[in-house]
Amino acid sequence: MLHVIERALSLRSSYDHSFAVEVYEDISDPGLIGWIKRHVGERTALVVTTPTVNRLYGTHIQKSFDYAGAKPEWIVLKCSEEKKKLEYVERVCLAASHAGLDRRGVLISLGGGVCSDIVTMASSMLRRGISHLRIPTTLIGQIDAGVGIKGGVNFGAHKNYLGCYHPPEAVAIVPSFLATVGSNGIRQGLAEMIKVACTSDVILFEQLERARPGEIESWVSSGDRRARELIVRSISAILCELERNPFERSGYERALDFGHTLAHPLEASTNYKLHHGFAVAIDLAFSALLAQGLGWLDAGSCRRIIGALTSSALPLWHEHLSLDFIRDAFRASAKHRGGEINMTLPTSIGTYAFLKREQQCSPGLIESILRSLRQLESQRSDGDLDLPSRACATKFPGAFVTQIKVAELP
Amino acid sequence: MLHVIERALSLRSSYDHSFAVEVYEDISDPGLIGWIKRHVGERTALVVTTPTVNRLYGTHIQKSFDYAGAKPEWIVLKCSEEKKKLEYVERVCLAASHAGLDRRGVLISLGGGVCSDIVTMASSMLRRGISHLRIPTTLIGQIDAGVGIKGGVNFGAHKNYLGCYHPPEAVAIVPSFLATVGSNGIRQGLAEMIKVACTSDVILFEQLERARPGEIESWVSSGDRRARELIVRSISAILCELERNPFERSGYERALDFGHTLAHPLEASTNYKLHHGFAVAIDLAFSALLAQGLGWLDAGSCRRIIGALTSSALPLWHEHLSLDFIRDAFRASAKHRGGEINMTLPTSIGTYAFLKREQQCSPGLIESILRSLRQLESQRSDGDLDLPSRACATKFPGAFVTQIKVAELP
Numbered sequence: 001m002l003h004v005i006e007r008a009l010s011l012r013s014s015y016d017h018s019f020a021v022e023v024y025e026d027i028s029d030p031g032l033i034g035w036i037k038r039h040v041g042e043r044t045a046l047v048v049t050t051p052t053v054n055r056l057y058g059t060h061i062q063k064s065f066d067y068a069g070a071k072p073e074w075i076v077l078k079c080s081e082e083k084k085k086l087e088y089v090e091r092v093c094l095a096a097s098h099a100g101l102d103r104r105g106v107l108i109s110l111g112g113g114v115c116s117d118i119v120t121m122a123s124s125m126l127r128r129g130i131s132h133l134r135i136p137t138t139l140i141g142q143i144d145a146g147v148g149i150k151g152g153v154n155f156g157a158h159k160n161y162l163g164c165y166h167p168p169e170a171v172a173i174v175p176s177f178l179a180t181v182g183s184n185g186i187r188q189g190l191a192e193m194i195k196v197a198c199t200s201d202v203i204l205f206e207q208l209e210r211a212r213p214g215e216i217e218s219w220v221s222s223g224d225r226r227a228r229e230l231i232v233r234s235i236s237a238i239l240c241e242l243e244r245n246p247f248e249r250s251g252y253e254r255a256l257d258f259g260h261t262l263a264h265p266l267e268a269s270t271n272y273k274l275h276h277g278f279a280v281a282i283d284l285a286f287s288a289l290l291a292q293g294l295g296w297l298d299a300g301s302c303r304r305i306i307g308a309l310t311s312s313a314l315p316l317w318h319e320h321l322s323l324d325f326i327r328d329a330f331r332a333s334a335k336h337r338g339g340e341i342n343m344t345l346p347t348s349i350g351t352y353a354f355l356k357r358e359q360q361c362s363p364g365l366i367e368s369i370l371r372s373l374r375q376l377e378s379q380r381s382d383g384d385l386d387l388p389s390r391a392c393a394t395k396f397p398g399a400f401v402t403q404i405k406v407a408e409l410p
Numbered sequence: 411m412l413h414v415i416e417r418a419l420s421l422r423s424s425y426d427h428s429f430a431v432e433v434y435e436d437i438s439d440p441g442l443i444g445w446i447k448r449h450v451g452e453r454t455a456l457v458v459t460t461p462t463v464n465r466l467y468g469t470h471i472q473k474s475f476d477y478a479g480a481k482p483e484w485i486v487l488k489c490s491e492e493k494k495k496l497e498y499v500e501r502v503c504l505a506a507s508h509a510g511l512d513r514r515g516v517l518i519s520l521g522g523g524v525c526s527d528i529v530t531m532a533s534s535m536l537r538r539g540i541s542h543l544r545i546p547t548t549l550i551g552q553i554d555a556g557v558g559i560k561g562g563v564n565f566g567a568h569k570n571y572l573g574c575y576h577p578p579e580a581v582a583i584v585p586s587f588l589a590t591v592g593s594n595g596i597r598q599g600l601a602e603m604i605k606v607a608c609t610s611d612v613i614l615f616e617q618l619e620r621a622r623p624g625e626i627e628s629w630v631s632s633g634d635r636r637a638r639e640l641i642v643r644s645i646s647a648i649l650c651e652l653e654r655n656p657f658e659r660s661g662y663e664r665a666l667d668f669g670h671t672l673a674h675p676l677e678a679s680t681n682y683k684l685h686h687g688f689a690v691a692i693d694l695a696f697s698a699l700l701a702q703g704l705g706w707l708d709a710g711s712c713r714r715i716i717g718a719l720t721s722s723a724l725p726l727w728h729e730h731l732s733l734d735f736i737r738d739a740f741r742a743s744a745k746h747r748g749g750e751i752n753m754t755l756p757t758s759i760g761t762y763a764f765l766k767r768e769q770q771c772s773p774g775l776i777e778s779i780l781r782s783l784r785q786l787e788s789q790r791s792d793g794d795l796d797l798p799s800r801a802c803a804t805k806f807p808g809a810f811v812t813q814i815k816v817a818e819l820p
Contacts, residue, residue, distance in 0.1 A: 009431035009642070011649045013559060013577060013656035014424065021419035090496060093565060093572060102745035103662075127746060128560060128573040128658075149423060150538060155503060162503060163538040164574075167423060232419070239421045246423035248538075252513075335512035336537060 017167045021147050021235055023228070026176040027060050036068035039133050039170050044105035045072035046096050048119045050079045053111050053137050056180050061110065061135075072108060073099035079114040081272035084153045086162060092122035096130075106131040106169065112138035112185075113145030113276070117160075120151025124166035131169040137177040139189025139220060140277055143196075143234040147171055149246055154272075159264040165247050173235070175228050178220050183313075186220045188277020190312040191259070193234045195284060198305060199255040201237040202350040204230065209304060213311045252337035253354050258344035259284040262321070265329045269320045281314035282321070285376070289369045291345040291353075294361060301348050310380055317377035326366050330358050427577045431557050431645055433638070436586040437470050446478035449543050449580050454515035455482035456506050458529045460489045463521050463547050466590050471520065471545075482518060483509035489524040491682035494563045496572060502532035506540075516541040516579065522548035522595075523555030523686070527570075530561025534576035541579040547587040549599025549630060550687055553606075553644040557581055559656055564682075569674040575657050583645070585638050588630050593723075596630045598687020600722040601669070603644045605694060608715060609665040611647040612760040614640065619714060623721045662747035663764050668754035669694040672731070675739045679730045691724035692731070695786070699779045701755040701763075704771060711758050720790055727787035736776050740768050 024032040047065075049058070054076045065072060075095045077088065096107065109119035109132065116134050123132035136146030152163025178186065190208075197205035207230060208216065219227035241255050248254065263279035288305040291297035309316060333341045343355040355361065434442040457475075459468070464486045475482060485505045487498065506517065519529035519542065526544050533542035546556030562573025588596065600618075607615035617640060618626065629637035651665050658664065673689035698715040701707035719726060740751045753765040765771065 009433075009557075009645050009649055010428055011431075011557070011559065011577065011652055011656070012426075012428040013575075013653070014426045015575075015657055015659075016422075016424045018420055018422040021421075023419075086496070086500060097566060097568065097571065100745070102749065104748055125572040125574065127571065128562060128575055147419075147421070149421065152538060156507060158507065161507065161537065162535040164535065165423075165425075165538055167421065235419050239419055242421055243423070246421070247425055249425075335510070338514055339512065 017149075019168055019170050021171040021173060021239065023173045023175070023232060026174060027057060027064055029174070032172060032174065033064055033068045035170065035172050036065055036070050040065070040068065040070035040072060040106060040108070042069065042071075044099065044101045045070060045108060046092075046099045046101060046105070047072045047074045047108045047110055048077055048092055048095075048115060048122075049074070049110040050112070050115055050137075051076055052180075053177075057110075057137070057177070077115070077118070079111055079118065081114055081154070081267065081276065084114050084117055084272075086153050086155070088118050089122045089125070089153060092118060093126055096122065096126050101126065101130065103127050103130060106133055108133045108135065109146075110135045110137060112136065112141045116141060116146050117151050117153065117163075120166050120168070121153060121162075121164055124151060124164040129166060132166070134168050134171045135174065136171070137174075138181055138185050139178055139231075140185070140192055142173050142175070142178070143189060143231055144192040144238065146173075147235050147238055148242055154268070157268050159268050167246075173231065175220075175231055176223050178227070179223055181221075183217060184275065186217050187312055187314055188275055188280075189220075190216060191277040191281040191284065191309070191314050193230065194305070194308045194312065194314075195259045195280060196234055196237045196241070196256065198284070198308075198346055198349060199258050199344065199352050200241055200350070201233060204233045204237060205304075205308070205349050207233075209308050209311065211311070214313065216312065252340070252342045253344075254342075255344060255352055257337075257342065258346070258352060259287065261333045261341065261343040262286055262326065262329045265325070265332055266318060266320060269325070270318075274318060278315050279318075281309050281312075282316060282318050282373075285309055285316040285373055286321075286326075286369060287343065287345050289372055290343075290355070290361060290365070291347065293365050293369055294345070294355075296345055296347045296353055298348070301346065304349060305346060306376065310376075315377065316380070317373045321370055321373070323363055323366050323370070326370075327358060427559075429577055429580050431581040431583060431649065433583045433585070433642060435584075437467060437474055437584060439584070442582060442584065443474055443478045445580070445582050446475055446480050450475070450478065450480035450482060450516060450518070452479065454509065454511045455480060455518060456502075456509045456511060456515070457482045457484045457518045457520055458502055458505075458525060458532075459484070459486055459520040460522070460525055460547075461486055462590075463587075467520075467547070467587070487525065487528070489521055489528065491524055491564070491677065491686065494524050494527055494682075496563050496565070498528050499532045499535070499563060502528060503536055506532065506536050511536065511540065513537045513540060516543055518543045518545065519556075520545045520547060522546065522551045526551060526556050527561050527563065527573075530576050530578070531563060531572075531574055534561060534574035539576060542576070544578045544581045545584065546581070547584075548591055548595050549588055549641075550595070550602055552583050552585065552588070553599060553641055554602040554648065556583075557645050557648055558652055564678070567678050569678050577656075583641065585630075585641055586633050588637070589633055591631075593627060594685065596627050597722055597724055598685055598690075599630075600626060601687040601691040601694065601719070601724050603640065604715070604718045604722065604724075605669045605690060606644055606647045606651070606666070608694070608718075608756055608759060609668050609754065609762050610651055610760070611643060614643045614647060615714075615718070615759050617643070619718050619721065621721070624723065626722065662750070662752045663754075664752075665754060665762060667747075667752065668756070668762060669697065671743045671751065671753040672696055672736065672739045675735070675742055676728055676730060679735070680728075684728060688725050689728075691719050691722075692726060692728050692783075695719055695726040695783055696731075696736075696779060697753065697755050699782055700753075700765070700771060700775070701757065703775050703779055704755070704765075706755055706757045706763055708758070711756065714759060715756060716786065725787065726790070727783045731780055731783070733773055733776050733780070736780075737768060
């Protein structure tokens with residue numbers, strides 16, 4: 001018998017937040033000093049940084065904090081994807097406790113995506129959530145990990161299995177940090193740039209493909225104005241996408257998941273020796289070929305995507321890829337995306353659709369794509385793959401397409 | 411030189427949530443089966459419970475899940491305040507991972523406040539937040555810990571230092587669980603009931619003080635209709651308070667913090683051997699006497715509060731209390747409540763004000779209150795304190811009031 005409820009008991013809650021991403025010339029930029037003054041000032045604060053950033057910029061940025069009248073405590077954490085675990089979040093919490101951070105205190109991540117992931121999660125937990133600021137020092141941090149609202153750590157074999165949505169109070173982008181990032185780091189960031197360009201900003205994509213191979217990398221390293229434009233444009237595109245569905249509550253069809261279905265299990269399968277951006281590049285290449293194989297994407301656009309990746313010297317293939325691997329990745333994705341794979345596939349430059357179920361692509365199609373990717377990679381290694389970065393590529397090996405039986409759409 | 415921002419980059423996000431607390435007759439109540447069907451159904455699910463609850467109710471409630479067509483995995487966790495640590499949250503996350511919980515999966519806490527604290531925190535972290543349900547089995551769980559939106563664990567000497575705001579999807583209250591809670595558990599719940607009655611529901615307070623000593627405890631144990639009314643009334647008052655400021659973002663002056671300024675460090679100082687509800691009772695007694703000493707509360711109302719506590723056989727004193735302890739607690743509170751102590755003090759039954767700064771109460775006042783509390787406790791232990799539970803108490807030892815120099819208010 002249903003017990004009659006004496007009165008309606010319920011609790012309604014609402015949480016609004018907004019933050020700004022601001023771009024500054026360099027570490028000494030008075031604008032940045034003002035930003036520190038505004039957001040840190042006399043609050044109790046803890047900077048979390050990495051050994052490399054600390055060595056290269058520690059003294060300099062401590063001076064900037066001094067000028068701003070801020071006296072944060074400072075810890076150096078060896079951040080790497082293998083170490084992105086709850087244990088490291090606890091270390092930051094312990095340091096915050098030792099530093100006497102109060103509820104209006106603030107954590108500041110001064111490092112790459114792993115550093116901001118750990119700091120975001122620690123700040124979400126400390127006293128049930130304190131503020132955090134981000135000063136990303138890598139390209140992937142500046143255009144992707146550092147401007148979103150998520151934090152997370154790996155758990156067992158699951159990448160980012162534990163995490164939070166905890167928006168930063170503010171983000172400062174200083175492109176001059178990228179002078180010391182190195183080729184690997186920059187290319188990883190370019191993979192994320194190609195991703196967001198492909199789904200959300202045709203003009204950005206055209207800017208990327210118009211550059212000569214290696215050119216963007218050199219702009220980024222040298223602090224060229226053109227690099228800064230690409231960075232700002234990428235951030236703008238990402239924020240625009242995030243704002244549509246910041247907590248992923250209005251569905252699991254997300255443009256920003258392009259390149260992020262195989263990437264996570266692929267990284268995990270190498271115990272994170274394969275870096276995130278490279279795994280994303282491989283996933284983007286697979287996705288482009290799958291979209292073409294399904295008849296969702298024309299050959300020209302597929303070539304443009306592969307072209308943009310190879311022009312940035314990004315990988316297209318990894319030995320761990322196999323039919324079984326892809327199927328497992330699809331299942332893991334469905335577990336995480338509301339029961340359907342929801343793999344973002346390009347349908348042209350600037351548009352996309354979602355692969356929902358495994359049955360939509362036959363084993364033959366997947367195997368054919370894997371063969372093609374391996375072939376593309378080996379041609380490139382041999383120097384045979386002279387993919388122009390513009391749409392009119394002619395030398396692209398399209399043979400795989402004829403081997404494919406396009407699965408019927410439901 | 412301030413770098414001119416190419417375009418305004420910002421991200422706005424908003425999160426709305428509401429949940430219902432529903433009250434059911436007993437574990438076999440078809441309403442509860444319907445609730446399970448609605449909220450669990452065929453979702454991947456994990457029940458987290460305690461050894462005692464599992465022994466007493468495990469088989470029975472598993473049947474209820476069966477009837478509802480739900481097939482949750484089940485883990486038994488030895489929950490206690492000493493064990494309320496991040497490690498236990500990790501254990502739940504691991505069990506959720508083994509149980510194959512997907513993003514639409516759900517955790518169910520079937521236990522007391524510690525169990526729901528751990529489960530709330532685990533569900534806030536799993537895949538950056540999955541749903542959780544609560545079926546609280548203790549009085550403190552049913553009227554306090556289980557109906558809020560917080561979860562948390564202790565960290566070093568700090569109670570609830572790490573935590574989250576993560577509202578449950580729904581809460582089911584089954585007062586018949588309380589038949590097996592035992593006197594200690596019920597009295598702890600009564601401390602929270604007295605707390606919320608005192609700040610927020612005069613009628614509830616009158617109902618509590620009208621009962622004979624020990625009477626409410628026996629109503630609760632026997633499942634008396636009057637106990638259910640008190641429970642529903644308490645939940646209603648708490649939800650009403652929470653809804654004003656669910657994320658504690660619009661300030662740190664909270665009615666619900668009454669009895670929660672000394673309580674947390676006091677519990678921690680005993681390594682959680684002193685249970686939460688008892689620490690709250692001691693804090694309530696201190697607060698009432700402090701309010702009277704400050705001239706904020708009349709002697710009659712102070713007596714009524716002390717009377718309600720003693721009538722429920724709640725403690726008023728602990729040997730760890732001292733002037734230094736109180737001062738440290740004030741400082742810890744200020745760290746947690748935006749720089750000011752914000753200790754909730756009653757100004758009558760149904761109204762309250764906030765102690766902001768240590769300077770508002772002299773060391774002499776605090777020492778005098780501590781002496782009075784010790785005296786009250788020893789009188790009660792000797793059976794001398796025959797405090798009537800109604801407002802017209804005459805035997806209340808009011809001597810301490812004359813020893814007090816009321817500090818000047820700022």
